[in-house]
Amino acid sequence: MAVTSKNYLFTSNGINFSLKLSSDYDGIKDAVGLKDMPNPQPDSLADESLPKLLRSGNAIKVSIGLENKKRRKIFMAANKSFHALVGKTFAGSTIKSASIATHVTYL
Numbered sequence: 001m002a003v004t005s006k007n008y009l010f011t012s013n014g015i016n017f018s019l020k021l022s023s024d025y026d027g028i029k030d031a032v033g034l035k036d037m038p039n040p041q042p043d044s045l046a047d048e049s050l051p052k053l054l055r056s057g058n059a060i061k062v063s064i065g066l067e068n069k070k071r072r073k074i075f076m077a078a079n080k081s082f083h084a085l086v087g088k089t090f091a092g093s094t095i096k097s098a099s100i101a102t103h104v105t106y107l
Contacts, residue, residue: 007037012058012077018045025074027089033077050075064090065097 008025010017010033018037025034053059059075062082066072072090076082085098 008034009037009042010034010053010059010077012053012079016042016045017048017053017058019050022091024091028074028085028095031076031080031084031088032074033080060100063099063101064095066090066093067096068093 004023005020006023006026008019008021008029010019012033018041019034021034025032029035048056050059054061054075057078060078060082062074062076062085064072064074064085070093074090076085082098082100085095088095
């Protein structure tokens with residue numbers, strides 16, 4: 001199956017964002033906070049890049065382990081539980097584990 005990109009609607013703190021992501025996210029879109037882009041598109045769409053969403057704290061990076069022993073980094077809404085990803089299908093494989101890296105600085 002060829003991987004294609006798709007427009008998704010991502011809502012965080014009442015702000016709608018338009019994100020163009022891999023269609024692999026279809027199997028986990030509810031768990032990560034994505035929706036299919038409605039037609040017609042909402043009037044108030046912020047066009048932010050994924051790195052800006054990560055820096056602003058609206059999204060987090062999650063490392064997932066797939067059943068075929070591969071690991072992938074994906075993004076999800078910061079207010080969603082990454083534990084809900086386990087058992088879902090991503091890129092044709094079942095997600096076996098999910099973790100986030102925490103960076104703590106002690107002064």
